[in-house]
Amino acid sequence: MTKAKGPMLFDLEDDAPTLTPSDAPPVPDAVGPALQGQAMSTAAALAARPVSKLARWFWSLLFALLTTVISVAAWNFVTRLVNENLYLGYGVAALFALFLFVVLLIVIKELSAFARLAKIDRIQHAADTALVGEDLSSARGVVRDLTALYAARDDTRWGRERLAERDGDMFDAAALLAVAETELLGPLDIAARREVEAAARQVATVTALVPLALADVAAALGSNIRMIRRIAEIYGGRSGTLGSWRLTRAVLSHLVATGAVAVGDDLLEPILGGSLLSKLSRRFGEGLVNGALTARVGVAAIEVCRPLPFISVKRPSVRSIIKSALTGLIGTKNTKEGV
Numbered sequence: 001m002t003k004a005k006g007p008m009l010f011d012l013e014d015d016a017p018t019l020t021p022s023d024a025p026p027v028p029d030a031v032g033p034a035l036q037g038q039a040m041s042t043a044a045a046l047a048a049r050p051v052s053k054l055a056r057w058f059w060s061l062l063f064a065l066l067t068t069v070i071s072v073a074a075w076n077f078v079t080r081l082v083n084e085n086l087y088l089g090y091g092v093a094a095l096f097a098l099f100l101f102v103v104l105l106i107v108i109k110e111l112s113a114f115a116r117l118a119k120i121d122r123i124q125h126a127a128d129t130a131l132v133g134e135d136l137s138s139a140r141g142v143v144r145d146l147t148a149l150y151a152a153r154d155d156t157r158w159g160r161e162r163l164a165e166r167d168g169d170m171f172d173a174a175a176l177l178a179v180a181e182t183e184l185l186g187p188l189d190i191a192a193r194r195e196v197e198a199a200a201r202q203v204a205t206v207t208a209l210v211p212l213a214l215a216d217v218a219a220a221l222g223s224n225i226r227m228i229r230r231i232a233e234i235y236g237g238r239s240g241t242l243g244s245w246r247l248t249r250a251v252l253s254h255l256v257a258t259g260a261v262a263v264g265d266d267l268l269e270p271i272l273g274g275s276l277l278s279k280l281s282r283r284f285g286e287g288l289v290n291g292a293l294t295a296r297v298g299v300a301a302i303e304v305c306r307p308l309p310f311i312s313v314k315r316p317s318v319r320s321i322i323k324s325a326l327t328g329l330i331g332t333k334n335t336k337e338g339v
Contacts, residue, residue, distance in 0.1 A: 110242050117237050117247065119149065123307045130173045131309070139173035143180050146307055149236045150184060159183040178312035185235075185308060192231045192305075193316055196298030199227035200325040204291025220290055224248065227294070228301045235305045251301050288326065295321045 074096060082089030123145050130138035143163065150156040163183045170176040206219040228251055229244040231237075237247070299316050303309075 113237070113242075117232070119145075120235065120237055120305065120307050123149070124309070127177060127308050131177065131311070134173050136171065136173045136176065139176045140167075142308075143167065143176060146180055146184055149307065153236075155187055156184055159186070174311060177308060181308050181311050181313055185306065186313070188234050189302070189306075189313065189316075191234050192298075192302050193321065195227055195230045195234065196295055196302070196316075196321055197325040199223045199298060200291040200295040200321065203294045204287040204326065206287075207290045208287030216290070220294065224252075224294060224297055227298055228305075231298065231301045232305045235307060237305055247301075247304070251297060251304055291325060292318070292322050295325060 078089060078093050078096060081092055123142060126138060126145070127142045129135070130142055147160055147163070150160065160183075163180055166179055166183075167176070170179060203220050203223050206223075207216040210216055210219065225244055225248050228248050232244070232247055296318050299318055299321070302316060
């Protein structure tokens with residue numbers, strides 16, 4: 001038997017189907033772990049982590065010790081310099097006195113910021129009490145406090161005038177506070193929403209573009225602190241450095257306790273759709289989730305910093321903020337807004 005030379009031909013049956021590459025089944029999408037917004041989750045955990053009493057004692061004693069050592073060293077340096085050169089010693093002493101004066105002004109500013117935040121807390125508590133008890137006199141007291149809080153601001157002048165015109169026509173606590181909410185807080189709500197959208201867009205962009213592991217965490221934490229500080233300033237809080245950190249801890253602690261930062265791509269699926277979200281790169285998807293979580297932090301900050309609860313004005317929708325913030329980063333579908 002000899003081997004055949006050249007190609008061999010096989011006759012195919014007439015009923016055999018002719019297959020082409022287009023007839024091949026699609027390659028299934030790789031299913032990876034769900035997006036969790038690692039940068040925002042880590043930033044929230046760091047900011048909301050409770051400080052132990054031992055750590056507080058350590059830092060307090062260290063600060064007292066360093067302050068004492070620096071003060072004694074500065075005093076000895078100035079007195080020795082005065083003995084050696086009178087005019088130069090007095091000049092350095094004047095510089096130290098000026099420095100202490102600036103430190104005193106900073107302390108006064110921080111205490112004033114804490115007082116402003118405490119005043120907003122009192123107004124919130126008084127408004128809740130007036131609504132629950134339907135107390136018209138308490139509601140009028142809340143309106144007076146709100147008017148005094150925004151008396152020096154030009155952006156609320158028209159609202160204060162409108163409120164003063166309609167104040168005498170209201171004989172119900174809820175109606176009076178609803179008018180105050182609409183006239184005074186309406187423009188402030190719009191400004192606060194814009195701050196939340198800008199922060200969410202920034203966090204999403206930085207997380208998607210920066211490949212460093214800790215850079216996105218630092219960017220997310222810094223953006224959220226600035227956002228919360230700006231929201232507090234919009235509503236009249238004027239929080240200082242320590243006040244901003246305290247306010248940030250309060251907001252993020254609330255979100256961590258309620259599990260609001262433990263969710264992931266479920267925030268984006270109703271907006272982008274699961275098929276579109278699954279086709280995004282892992283890094284870009286994490287950026288979108290971190291931006292969505294930032295929007296959720298912003299809504300919580302609005303509720304904390306707002307002097308009045310939401311009465312007649314609709315509470316900001318996290319999904320609508322996400323859609324507005326992520327416009328330009330990715331195309332979104334028109335879906336029904338939800339809370």
